[in-house]
Amino acid sequence: MSRIGNAPVVIPDGVEVKFDGHVITVKGPKGTLTRELHPDITAKQEDNEIIVTRPSDDKFHRSIHGTTRALIHNMVVGVSQGFEKKMEISGVGWRAQKQGNKLVMNLGYSHPVEMEDPEGIETKTDGPNTVIVSGIDKEAVGAYAALVRSKRPPEPYKGHGIKYADEHIRRKVGKTG
Known part of the structure; x- marks a missing residue:
């Protein structure tokens, strides 16, 4: 049970998130960031939140689940606040x-x-x-x-x-x- 990985990433106003396969692009008032996510981890946008899920409870999947969520959160905060x-x-x-x-x-x-x-x-x-x-x-x-x-x-x-x-x-x- 990943506490960090299961928490949704809230998208503030003025920030636009786009998914292209496993590449996520976050555009905001301060600039644009792009990152390629691990192919096993899926991230999808629901309303104004990003939900990150993992395929299994394997140790490797658990470890990259929270990391991926934290990377996406840092991208959103970076383009909105810096x-x-x-x-x-x-x-x-x-x-x-x-x-x-x-x-x-x-x-x-x-x-x-x-x-x-x-x-x-x-x-x-x-x-x-x-x-x-x-x-x-x-x-x-x-x-x-x-x-x-x-x-x-x-x-x-x-x-x-x-x-x-x-x-x-x-x-x-x-x-x-």
Whole structure:
């Protein structure tokens, strides 16, 4: 019994869902997303809801049932509201700024780190120490935010680095001398 898989995906106003075999296309005010679903899982639209069903209670079918429903839900939320990840930079003299479609960060290296925004992803700076990654594809937003974070991950002794706004860095005690 999948609690997530059995829950219907509610389609808000302004969002259009189209099925073409096992390919689902979701169109909304922020853009369009397309994804190919697993051939064993069936998804159908009833009124303003999407119902996801599985053919059997096999372990594999149970595992992809909830995943498929969550992917469809993320597509609907993405084209209607969008996703964003907020990140904070901490360190003396470390900052980020936007130059065109490039994110330029000074992270204590001998050179600035420049990252170009991929298609469908937008970065903004909210002050010199805050970076906001936003877009309609949750997977792409998370992957690009992880790539930005990987340029200088937070370290546990002084807490310097790029961290997510809701992330807690467990601090360690340094050597005593």
